[in-house]
Amino acid sequence: MKLNLKIWRQAGPNAKGRMVNYKIDGVESDMSFLEMLDLLNENLIAKGEEPVAFDHDCREGICGMCSLYINGEAHGPDRLTTTCQLHMRKFKDGDTITIEPWRAKAFPVIKDLIVDRSALDRIQQAGGYISVNTSGRTVDANTIPIPKKNADMAFDAATCIGCGACVATCKNASAMLFVSAKVAQFALLPQGRVEAAKRVQDMVAAMDAEGFGSCTNTGACEVECPKGISLTNIAILNKEFLLAQAE
C-alpha cells in the first residue's frame, strides 16, 4: 500500500521542529508500524537524507520503549497495543498518518520522535521498590499468604511497562496512572506495606517535582494504556496518600 506520512522532525533538543510530509510505497499489511518506519528510513538513507529517529527495543510489546502519537492517539488507534504491535493492516491504502512524539513538559524532545522519559525513572527511584535484605537469609515470598484478589490486582498493576502513554494522552500531561500502578503494586502486598506511607509521599513529591500535571479523572489514560492499567490504581494511590498523612 501507499501512504502519506506527516512526521515531526526536530534535529535536537533546542532545535525548532516541524511536520514533514513523506510518501511511502510498498508497505505490506503484515508489517508492524515500526517496520513501516524502518522501510521509510531505508528509503531516506538511500537518498542520502537523515533517517527519522524513533525509540524501540524489544518489538514484542513488553519493554515499554516504543512510543509515538499516531493519528491523535498514543500508540495509535488500537486498544491494548504498543506501537510495535500495531500492524499496517489497521490502515488503508492512500491513508495519511500523522506521527508525533509524546508531548509533555516533563518529556522534552531529544530528536525527532524520541523524548526523554527519564522523569519516570526518577519517580521510580523515589520509592518504587521494597527494601529487602538479600544477604541469603531472605524469606521466600511464596511463604507469605496473600489473598488471591490482592495478588491479582498487584500483578495487574505491575504489568505497567512505563511507556508514558498515560502522560502523552492525558490533557494535563499527568503521570498519575504510572505512579499509581507503581504505588499500588506494592501497597497491595504485605512486603510493600512496611514502607507504604513513605513510598506514596515520596513518589507523589517526585511526580510533582518533575513537572507533570494533576489528575482530573478523565480516564483517557486507562483507555490508551497498552497494558490496560486500571483507574482503580489511582483511587488506591489517593487513599494511600490520605492514609499516609494520618500516620
Add this chain to the structure above:
Amino acid sequence: MTFLKTSVAKKVAMAISGLFLVLFILLHLAINLTLIYPGKEAFDAAVEFMATNPFIQIMQPILALGFIFHIGMGIYLEWNNRSKRPVKYVNNNPGAASSLASRNMIWTGLFVFLFLIIHLLNYFVPFKTQDVPDHYALVTGLFKSPVYTLLYVMAFIALGMHLSHGFQSAFQSLGTPRQKCHKFLVCCGNVFAFLVAFGFSAIAIYFYFN
C-alpha cells in the same frame, strides 16, 4: 503544609468543596420545586426559613467561601495543568478516550460561574438589600424574559455536564474503593446531574409559558 502543596491534596480539596456545593444545589432544587408544588405559600415559607434560620445564616458565608475556593482552585489547576504541555499536538483525538464533560470542566464551570454572578445580581442582592414585598413574584417574573430563561436553561445544562463528571470524580479523588463503588457512583452522578439540569430548567420553562 507540604501535604497541601501536593497535586493530590489539591484534588482532594476540589472534591470536598465540590461535594459541599452539591448539598447546596440539592437544597436549592428542593426550594425551587415549591414554586410549582405546593405553590406560592410554601415558597414564601421557604424564603422566610432561609432568611431567618440561624443555621442557614452560619452556613451562608461558608457556602460563599466554598464557591470562591472551588472556582478559584479550579481555575488555578486548569491554568497550571495547561502549562504542563507547552507544545501541543498537531493532530489530537481526545474524544477517542475520554468524555466531553470530563475534558471541559473548566468551561462548564466558568459558564455556571458567569450565571451565578447574574443570578446573585438579579435575586440575591435585592433579597439582601431591599425589602422585597413578594419573592414569588420576583422569581417568577424573571422567567418572563426569554433571554434570561434561555441563559438559565443553558447554565443548568452546563451544570448537569459538570456534575456528570464531577460527582464520581470527587469520590475517585477521595480514594473510594473503585471496584466496589465506581459503577454505582457513576450512576448516582448521572441521575443527579440529570435531575439538576432537568429540574431547574423545567421550572424556568414552566414559568416562562405560564
